[in-house]
Structure formats: structure tokens, C-alpha cells
Amino acid sequence: MENLIEVKNVSKTFKVNKRANGIPGMVANLLVPKFEQKQAVKDISFSIKEGEMVGFVGPNGAGKSTTIKMLSGILYPDSGEIKVNGYVPYKQRKDYVGSIGVVFGQKSQLQWDLPVIDSFELLKAIYRVPEKVYQRNLERFTDMLNMGGFINQPVRQLSLGQRMRADIAAALLHSPRIVFFDEPTIGVDVVGKEKIREFIRELNRKDKVTMLFTTHDMQDIEKTCNRLIIIDKGSKVYDGTLFGIREKYGTTRQLDVEFKDNCEIEPIKNVEIKQIDELDGRKKRFIFENKDVQINELMNELLAKYNVRDLNISEPEIESIIRKIYSGKDVVL
Numbered sequence: 001m002e003n004l005i006e007v008k009n010v011s012k013t014f015k016v017n018k019r020a021n022g023i024p025g026m027v028a029n030l031l032v033p034k035f036e037q038k039q040a041v042k043d044i045s046f047s048i049k050e051g052e053m054v055g056f057v058g059p060n061g062a063g064k065s066t067t068i069k070m071l072s073g074i075l076y077p078d079s080g081e082i083k084v085n086g087y088v089p090y091k092q093r094k095d096y097v098g099s100i101g102v103v104f105g106q107k108s109q110l111q112w113d114l115p116v117i118d119s120f121e122l123l124k125a126i127y128r129v130p131e132k133v134y135q136r137n138l139e140r141f142t143d144m145l146n147m148g149g150f151i152n153q154p155v156r157q158l159s160l161g162q163r164m165r166a167d168i169a170a171a172l173l174h175s176p177r178i179v180f181f182d183e184p185t186i187g188v189d190v191v192g193k194e195k196i197r198e199f200i201r202e203l204n205r206k207d208k209v210t211m212l213f214t215t216h217d218m219q220d221i222e223k224t225c226n227r228l229i230i231i232d233k234g235s236k237v238y239d240g241t242l243f244g245i246r247e248k249y250g251t252t253r254q255l256d257v258e259f260k261d262n263c264e265i266e267p268i269k270n271v272e273i274k275q276i277d278e279l280d281g282r283k284k285r286f287i288f289e290n291k292d293v294q295i296n297e298l299m300n301e302l303l304a305k306y307n308v309r310d311l312n313i314s315e316p317e318i319e320s321i322i323r324k325i326y327s328g329k330d331v332v333l
């Protein structure tokens with residue numbers, strides 16, 4: 001199957017004005033503005049096939065929204081390549097937008113003071129949605145998202161859950177092939193979330209809409225996506241199935257050891273080390289399976305045979321995220 005979304009070695013850095021506090025800071029900033037580089041996305045690559053539904057998760061500030069913005073053509077990447085449905089999003093935005101839908105949970109594209117239906121009509125005109133398609137979608141979405149009760153109300157009177165449902169419908173009225181969701185369930189109550197997930201699932205199953213789905217609610221992912229991409233500090237750290245995460249990270253532990261002098265580590269009796277990494281200085285990192293290795297045994301062996309200055313048991317950083325994923329609750333990563 002063809003790749004509908006192709007992201008290759010994409011990076012994005014923001015220039016942030018760094019201002020000292022108070023009036024002196026303000027004055028100094030006017031005279032000589034100080035800028036700081038903030039790399040939001042670092043060399044990310046992935047591809048998504050037609051009909052896939054992919055979860056995109058990571059801690060706050062990981063670079064998820066920045067990636068979604070680049071994919072939807074709002075931001076351009078500093079380097080790397082993006083191709084979606086044959087278009088380069090930020091270069092061919094006008095032609096491109098017809099094939100995508102974007103939902104930003106934090107920012108509505110509906111008119112605040114107008115009834116929901118008026119915003120829909122407006123979007124119909126903007127996207128030149130044929131009357132037939134529009135009516136069919138409107139009817140279907142109204143039903144699926146339970147919008148009948150509020151579709152004639154101004155957006156400002158809606159609850160967050162209602163507003164979100166209306167926003168999701170708005171993004172889909174032109175029947176896009178690809179939809180980017182950025183936190184589509186944020187702040188929505190449990191029942192509302194379930195409705196949204198159901199809708200997303202059905203859209204993917206019946207209409208074969210391809211989706212990339214950012215959320216910090218792991219239940220969203222577990223209930224909708226098979227595949228998961230995790231990013232952390234701007235870099236991709238995992239791409240695979242939800243199940244695969246447990247295999248990859250679930251049981252791995254590491255022990256960092258600083259030795260007093262350079263030494264070669266001989267195989268250790270009864271202890272199966274998967275990997276030994278050389279770190280800076282005279283440090284080595286021992287990576288092993290928790291289920292195979294008694295950490296005490298390993299430490300005792302090392303302390304008995306070598307000149308050890310310091311020991312430190314740590315988990316791969318990603319593991320704390322994964323652990324939260326498997327707590328299964330409504331967690332903030």
C-alpha cells in the first residue's frame with residue numbers, strides 16, 4: 001500500500017525572545033534583543049499508509065503540536081521533507097487543504113457568536129463542498145456525534161464537549177482523506193470522550209480515513225489506534241504497536257557504573273547482560289532484562305571484582321512514560 005504521509009528527517013527550531021525581568025530588562029530588550037533557539041522537533045522520520053490510524057504521544061512540550069502544524073502546512077520545517085497525499089504541505093497549502101482535516105482541541109475554527117450550523121455553511125462555501133456531499137455528511141455527523149440538540153445554538157453557549165464535537169464535524173464536512181487531530185478530547189468528560197472515540201473509529205473503519213491522533217489520554221490511543229509513535233524532547237523514541245512497547249521497554253533495566261580505572265568486564269556468572277554501553281569517563285551502562293537478572297547479584301559481582309566508584313540503577317527515561325501508559329488511567333504524561 002502506498003504511503004500517504006511521508007516525513008523525512010524533519011527538524012524545527014523556534015527563535016524565542018529571552019527577556020530579563022522588569023523595566024531594565026524591557027529596556028535592554030528593546031536595545032539589544034536576546035534570542036534563544038528552542039529546537040522543538042529533531043530529525044523526525046515516519047511514514048503512514050492509507051487507512052492507518054496512528055496515535056502520536058509524548059510528554060508536554062515534546063513537539064507533537066509542532067509536528068501536526070508542519071504536517072498541516074501551518075508551519076514550515078527548517079530541514080527535512082514532508083509529503084502528504086502527494087503535496088508538500090507548506091508549499092502547496094491552497095491545493096492541499098482540501099484533502100485534509102485538522103482539529104486543534106485547544107483552538108476552535110467555529111465562529112464564536114454564530115450558531116454552529118452557520119459555521120458549517122461557511123466552511124461548506126470555503127471548501128466548495130458539493131451540496132449533496134455536505135448534506136450527507138451533515139446528517140451523518142449530526143447523528144453520530146449527537147449534535148441535534150445544539151446545532152442551532154451559538155458556539156459560546158456550548159459545553160466544551162459539545163464544542164469539540166462540532167469542531168470535529170466542521171473539520172470533516174469536506175470529506176478529507178486524512179485527518180490530523182491535536183488533542184481532540186482535551187477537557188471533555190468521559191461520556192463525551194467515548195462518543196468522540198467511537199466516531200473516530202467508525203470514520204477510520206467505514207470511510208478509511210487516515211488519521212494521526214495526538215493526545216495525552218492513553219485511553220484514547222488504546223481504544224482507537226493500533227500503532228503508536230512516541231516522541232520525547234523533539235525526537236522519535238518509539239514507532240510500533242502498543243503491544244510492542246511492553247516487549248521493548250516494559251522489562252528493561254539499566255545499571256550505570258563508574259569505575260575507578262579502565263577495565264574490561266568479563267562475563268558474569270549466572271547474569272545475562274544484554275548489552276554494555278561505554279559512557280563518558282570510566283562509566284559503563286549495563287542493560288538487562290529485569291526478569292532474567294537479579295540486580296543484587298549483578299551489583300555484588302561488580303563490587304567484588306572491580307574497583308567501583310559509583311553505582312546507579314536507572315530506568316530508560318521512556319519507561320516512565322510507558323508505565324503511565326499502562327496504568328491505563330486518564331494520565332497526563
Ligand SMILES: Nc1ncnc2c1ncn2[C@@H]1O[C@H](COP(=O)(O)OP(=O)(O)O)[C@@H](O)[C@H]1O
Pocket residue numbers: 014015016038039040058059060061062063064065066067
Ligand atoms: N511558536 C512557538 N514559539 C516558540 N517556541 C515554541 C512555539 N511553539 C512551540 N514552541 C516550543 O516548542 C516545544 C514543543 O512544543 P509543542 O510542539 O507545542 O509540544 P507538545 O504539543 O508536544 O506539547 C516546546 O518547548 C514549546 O515551548
Ligand SMILES: [Mg+2]
Pocket residue numbers: 064065066
Ligand atoms: Mg500540543
